Amino acid sequence: xxxxxxxxxxxxxxxxxxxxxxxxxxxxxxxxxxxxxxxxxxxxxxxxxxxxxxxxxxxxxxxxxxxxxxxxxxxxxxxxxxxxxxxxxxxxxxxxxxxxxxxxxxxxxxxxxxxxxxxxxxxxxxxxxxxxxxxxxxxxxxxxxxxxxxxxx
Amino acid sequence: xxxxxxxxxxxxxxxxxxxxxxxxxxxxxxxxxxxxxxxxxxxxxxxxxxxxxxxxxxxxxxxxxxxxxxxxxxxxxxxxxxxxxxxxxxxxxxxxxxxxxxxxxxxxxxxxxxxxxxxxxxxxxxxxxxxxxxxxxxxxxxxxxxxxxxxxx
Amino acid sequence: xxxxxxxxxxxxxxxxxxxxxxxxxxxxxxxxxxxxxxxxxxxxxxxxxxxxxxxxxxxxxxxxxxxxxxxxxxxxxxxxxxxxxxxxxxxxxxxxxxxxxxxxxxxxxxxxxxxxxxxxxxxxxxxxxxxxxxxxxxxxxxxxxxxxxxxxx
Amino acid sequence: xxxxxxxxxxxxxxxxxxxxxxxxxxxxxxxxxxxxxxxxxxxxxxxxxxxxxxxxxxxxxxxxxxxxxxxxxxxxxxxxxxxxxxxxxxxxxxxxxxxxxxxxxxxxxxxxxxxxxxxxxxxxxxxxxxxxxxxxxxxxxxxxxxxxxxxxx
Numbered sequence: 381x382x383x384x385x386x387x388x389x390x391x392x393x394x395x396x397x398x399x400x401x402x403x404x405x406x407x408x409x410x411x412x413x414x415x416x417x418x419x420x421x422x423x424x425x426x427x428x429x430x431x432x433x434x435x436x437x438x439x440x441x442x443x444x445x446x447x448x449x450x451x452x453x454x455x456x457x458x459x460x461x462x463x464x465x466x467x468x469x470x471x472x473x474x475x476x477x478x479x480x481x482x483x484x485x486x487x488x489x490x491x492x493x494x495x496x497x498x499x500x501x502x503x504x505x506x507x508x509x510x511x512x513x514x515x516x517x518x519x520x521x522x523x524x525x526x527x528x529x530x531x532x533x
Numbered sequence: 534x535x536x537x538x539x540x541x542x543x544x545x546x547x548x549x550x551x552x553x554x555x556x557x558x559x560x561x562x563x564x565x566x567x568x569x570x571x572x573x574x575x576x577x578x579x580x581x582x583x584x585x586x587x588x589x590x591x592x593x594x595x596x597x598x599x600x601x602x603x604x605x606x607x608x609x610x611x612x613x614x615x616x617x618x619x620x621x622x623x624x625x626x627x628x629x630x631x632x633x634x635x636x637x638x639x640x641x642x643x644x645x646x647x648x649x650x651x652x653x654x655x656x657x658x659x660x661x662x663x664x665x666x667x668x669x670x671x672x673x674x675x676x677x678x679x680x681x682x683x684x685x686x
Numbered sequence: 687x688x689x690x691x692x693x694x695x696x697x698x699x700x701x702x703x704x705x706x707x708x709x710x711x712x713x714x715x716x717x718x719x720x721x722x723x724x725x726x727x728x729x730x731x732x733x734x735x736x737x738x739x740x741x742x743x744x745x746x747x748x749x750x751x752x753x754x755x756x757x758x759x760x761x762x763x764x765x766x767x768x769x770x771x772x773x774x775x776x777x778x779x780x781x782x783x784x785x786x787x788x789x790x791x792x793x794x795x796x797x798x799x800x801x802x803x804x805x806x807x808x809x810x811x812x813x814x815x816x817x818x819x820x821x822x823x824x825x826x827x828x829x830x831x832x833x834x835x836x837x838x839x
Numbered sequence: 840x841x842x843x844x845x846x847x848x849x850x851x852x853x854x855x856x857x858x859x860x861x862x863x864x865x866x867x868x869x870x871x872x873x874x875x876x877x878x879x880x881x882x883x884x885x886x887x888x889x890x891x892x893x894x895x896x897x898x899x900x901x902x903x904x905x906x907x908x909x910x911x912x913x914x915x916x917x918x919x920x921x922x923x924x925x926x927x928x929x930x931x932x933x934x935x936x937x938x939x940x941x942x943x944x945x946x947x948x949x950x951x952x953x954x955x956x957x958x959x960x961x962x963x964x965x966x967x968x969x970x971x972x973x974x975x976x977x978x979x980x981x982x983x984x985x986x987x988x989x990x991x992x
Contacts, residue, residue: 745916745921746921746924748912748916749912749913749916749921749924749928752909752912752913753909753913753924753928755909756905756906756908756909759901759902759905760902760905760906763898763901763902768895768898768899768902768938770934770937770938771899771902771906771931771934771935771938773934774930774931774933774934774935775902775906775931775934775935777927777930777931778924778927778928778930778931780927781923781924781926781927781928782924782927782928784923785921785923785924
């Protein structure tokens with residue numbers, strides 16, 4: 381069991397999502413951010429004549445790394461009461477993993493790091509798509525004046 | 534003239550956006566990220582009896598800070614050729630600044646830092662909304678195989 | 687084998703560190719960043735009367751999360767030729783995991799999430815300390831004019 | 840007056856540092872992070888034959904951007920009671936701005952974006968060095984059991 385899952389199990393408040401599913405998505409996002417950061421750096425270490433065709437891949441890697449890391453942090457605050465924000469950020473991550481997965485996929489037969497990165501992006505993309513339908517408040521977005529899920533003493 | 538504007542003026546490639554407008558949006562996002570980080574910390578320093586009603590504001594501050602910082606980085610790679618990704622992330626920031634601006638707005642008459650933060654969120658929200666229509670590729674999203682905007686020797 | 691390890695194995699350049707060891711440290715940092723983010727949020731969901739004594743823990747969690755994430759990114763660019771920078775950031779992470787581990791450790795018997803977080807901080811602290819001696823350039827810090835580890839065509 | 844300064848003026852707790860000085864350092868770090876992100880992207884848009892000699896600069900830009908952003912966030916939580924952590928992170932930023940300023944400085948006569956970035960790195964480096972002596976707890980590092988600077992009701 382990952383620490384992400386252990387921390388969700390130890391969470392003192394309510395979570396409007398399946399904790400095991402949520403943990404798997406957060407772990408996928410964290411792994412994807414790390415892989416994209418590593419892929420950008422590996423691209424920069426490729427042969428000089430390959431660099432020009434890798435600049436787009438490097439940029440998509442950097443965008444995808446930043447977006448996945450932020451999405452993991454937002455989901456770790458699993459604020460069911462701010463579902464509109466969470467949904468919008470998850471949708472950005474769905475797009476980023478699609479764009480980066482496609483970019484890396486183009487170089488997959490030439491560069492092993494791009495092959496691995498394309499696979500991680502697609503797995504994360506699928507995990508996010510599977511989570512999206514669950515990111516709905518029970519009865520419409522609650523206004524901010526409603527209490528956050530505070531445990532009562 | 535901010536460094537952001539100076540750097541965009543020195544950019545060697547093409548940018549499909551008005552550089553002055555883009556610089557203003559990036560600077561707004563950077564200021565908003567900073568303000569939200571500061572507001573979360575200021576909330577934590579409020580009186581013990583005020584803390585329970587500020588936990589939602591703290592979470593929205595942290596989400597908004599992370600999302601604005603990531604959006605600023607994505608826009609700094611102003612990849613007109615990856616407009617779908619950029620649009621999705623900008624839309625997440627539009628939602629985050631709305632959510633956080635509303636949260637802070639509720640405490641604006643009680644806490645000066647929330648009043649300032651709500652204002653910065655709304656200014657950033659408006660700046661992002663004004664940029665959104667420009668984030669369209671000239672003729673449909675280009676496939677990743679098309680060259681990145683590389684300067685020719 | 688984690689994706690981090692797979693990506694290091696696929697790295698086309700030279701790495702002046704044991705790749706398996708480096709992968710383990712990066713994975714520890716990533717897990718620690720995630721755990722600290724989750725612990726800060728879990729603290730915010732504790733009972734109202736517990737919040738005042740948890741504000742320091744929340745701040746240390748947020749600092750440690752940011753520092754560990756940045757350190758993981760810096761190590762993922764495993765630039766042996768910029769050892770001074772890497773060392774300084776690793777030393778900041780050693781301090782952050784110490785500070786946060788101590789903070790969370792104080793609440794370990796009361797809050798399960800703090801108990802887990804203290805453990806992860808200490809494991810990461812130990813992993814960083816074990817890596818530190820290896821972060822030395824072979825023969826003094828090389829000047830920036832020396833070539834980066836670019837693969838030759 | 841920047842929002843950073845306004846937020847520090849509105850801070851409800853005690854700050855063991857001169858607020859105007861602290862605001863200036865945070866603003867320098869934020870500008871430096873933004874400039875380094877922009878410089879990395881500008882380097883990627885340079886001519887194909889220039890790319891190989893810019894890969895080190897790109898990596899130093901990315902490291903410096905991440906480290907400055909994290910240091911700004913840590914200083915925004917200006918936790919005088921965790922001075923050891925703050926000092927260590929500020930020292931990492933001092934090293935990162937030195938390394939990156941030197942890297943960019945090498946290309947300053949050839950690339951305008953590197954010239955600007957080198958200047959911002961050096962300004963930030965000097966600002967951090969000037970802050971460092973103030974980052975000392977009044978009487979030794981306080982143990983974590985001491986109360987955080989909570990406003991009393």
